[in-house]
Amino acid sequence: MGVIALADFGSTYTKVRLVDEGGRLLARAEAPTSIGTDLMDGYGAALAIARDAVGGSVAIEHELAASSAGGGLRVAAVGLVGDLTAAAARQAALNAGARVETVVAGVLSEEQLDELQAARPEIVLFAGGTDGGQAELVLENARRLASRRIGANAVVACNADVAEAAAAFLRGAGTVVEVAANVMPELGRMEIEPAREAILRVFLEHVIGGKGLSASREFERMVKMPTPEAVLEATRLLSRGTPTQAGIGDVAVVDIGGATTDIHSDRTVGAVAPGIEDPLLPPPATLRTVEGDLGLRAGAAGALIADARWIEGESGEREPAIRQAVSIRGEDPAWIPGDEAGARLDGLLAVSCATHALTRHCGTMLLTRGKDGPPTLVRDGPDLREVERVFGTGGVFAHRDDGVSILERALARRPPRSLAPRNPQVRVDGSYVLAAAGLLSTHDPEAAMRLLRIELDLT
Numbered sequence: 001m002g003v004i005a006l007a008d009f010g011s012t013y014t015k016v017r018l019v020d021e022g023g024r025l026l027a028r029a030e031a032p033t034s035i036g037t038d039l040m041d042g043y044g045a046a047l048a049i050a051r052d053a054v055g056g057s058v059a060i061e062h063e064l065a066a067s068s069a070g071g072g073l074r075v076a077a078v079g080l081v082g083d084l085t086a087a088a089a090r091q092a093a094l095n096a097g098a099r100v101e102t103v104v105a106g107v108l109s110e111e112q113l114d115e116l117q118a119a120r121p122e123i124v125l126f127a128g129g130t131d132g133g134q135a136e137l138v139l140e141n142a143r144r145l146a147s148r149r150i151g152a153n154a155v156v157a158c159n160a161d162v163a164e165a166a167a168a169f170l171r172g173a174g175t176v177v178e179v180a181a182n183v184m185p186e187l188g189r190m191e192i193e194p195a196r197e198a199i200l201r202v203f204l205e206h207v208i209g210g211k212g213l214s215a216s217r218e219f220e221r222m223v224k225m226p227t228p229e230a231v232l233e234a235t236r237l238l239s240r241g242t243p244t245q246a247g248i249g250d251v252a253v254v255d256i257g258g259a260t261t262d263i264h265s266d267r268t269v270g271a272v273a274p275g276i277e278d279p280l281l282p283p284p285a286t287l288r289t290v291e292g293d294l295g296l297r298a299g300a301a302g303a304l305i306a307d308a309r310w311i312e313g314e315s316g317e318r319e320p321a322i323r324q325a326v327s328i329r330g331e332d333p334a335w336i337p338g339d340e341a342g343a344r345l346d347g348l349l350a351v352s353c354a355t356h357a358l359t360r361h362c363g364t365m366l367l368t369r370g371k372d373g374p375p376t377l378v379r380d381g382p383d384l385r386e387v388e389r390v391f392g393t394g395g396v397f398a399h400r401d402d403g404v405s406i407l408e409r410a411l412a413r414r415p416p417r418s419l420a421p422r423n424p425q426v427r428v429d430g431s432y433v434l435a436a437a438g439l440l441s442t443h444d445p446e447a448a449m450r451l452l453r454i455e456l457d458l459t
Contacts, residue, residue: 023450076121097229129159233438306318354410403428
């Protein structure tokens with residue numbers, strides 16, 4: 001029996017899942033991520049625990065990994081129009097599993113160049129102009145970016161007519177450049193997949209090995225993608241299936257972490273809404289958003305700011321006591337509640353993270369008043385009202401028994417005009433396998449889909 005080791009190098013813990021080639025989960029384990037020494041130390045400890053669980057002598061035929069250690073992948077996005085090319089570039093970076101450190105738009109000013117330099121991105125995603133449009137402005141931005149030598153790596157996904165010329169400016173400044181198709185080849189049409197794939201290639205070939213996380217060549221060989229990209233791949237796989245296994249249709253995944261809350265969604269068929277206008281830039285079918293102010297540890301203060309009155313009412317505690325409890329969480333990412341009150345507050349924070357992250361990810365129905373015509377309804381963002389399945393993943397869902405209730409409470413709090421899911425089935429990733437399945441899909445999509453069906457109880 002062939003055994004595959006699937007590792008997730010997290011900022012706090014390294015998770016290992018052992019699966020057979022049929023997609024059956026054999027063992028799971030975790031150990032503290034060994035940032036201070038070598039990441040392979042923590043992996044070795046977690047792997048030993050997992051191997052002991054299946055007899056110790058099992059032979060590992062393949063080792064694959066995703067990583068968000070060392071700050072994950074840091075990307076800065078550059079475009080010409082904030083809610084068009086810059087927004088498309090930002091979405092391409094998010095769908096590649098990146099942390100978007102900053103987004104700038106327009107002809108780059110000295111202040112914006114300072115902002116980019118301060119962000120210290122590992123990759124700059126350079127966009128701007130539809131194909132054939134605003135060529136001089138795009139090239140001027142490339143000149144200005146090159147003059148500052150910002151970023152060791154860049155993906156150029158701008159006006160195709162001048163993309164090679166823009167790349168030449170950046171290469172002349174010593175930047176490693178990959179050219180991809182334009183993220184917005186024509187007004188209102190977003191084509192982010194080529195840029196996403198290019199970001200991933202640059203990450204694997206030029207970024208992950210330079211982080212100094214491991215001296216072992218095995219680490220570079222194992223890592224296939226950033227962890228958020230693995231979760232997005234699993235989301236897409238769940239939704240669309242494989243050539244031999246049908247997908248389950250439109251799906252959303254709520255991934256609550258210590259510092260951020262990510263929402264991943266995939267829509268196979270866009271919602272039909274006669275008489276309702278879509279936004280100027282329709283969202284892509286596969287979508288990831290990141291809320292950097294919502295989390296259970298470093299992001300707990302942001303969750304409290306977003307929902308202080310509700311948390312105080314639900315907990316029965318006074319705000320000073322809640323703030324003290326949240327402060328403890330923010331200071332120690334590995335903190336675990338030791339009593340019922342602490343566990344209850346973690347649950348309330350999780351509901352808040354899911355509530356606000358879903359609201360921000362999904363669109364809103366707006367009523368606009370035309371200058372010379374009647375009022376018009378506009379969908380501002382993705383319409384996920386008909387999504388049938390919502391899944392929760394992350395430590396809070398793997399280590400608690402009330403994960404379904406957390407998601408149900410969050411969904412019940414959707415604002416009146418929100419386009420969030422209305423009445424979905426709710427499941428939790430209790431075995432913490434979504435990232436592992438997304439990783440496995442790079443090796444064997446059929447086995448990855450079977451793993452998801454078994455562990456998410458979709459059979």
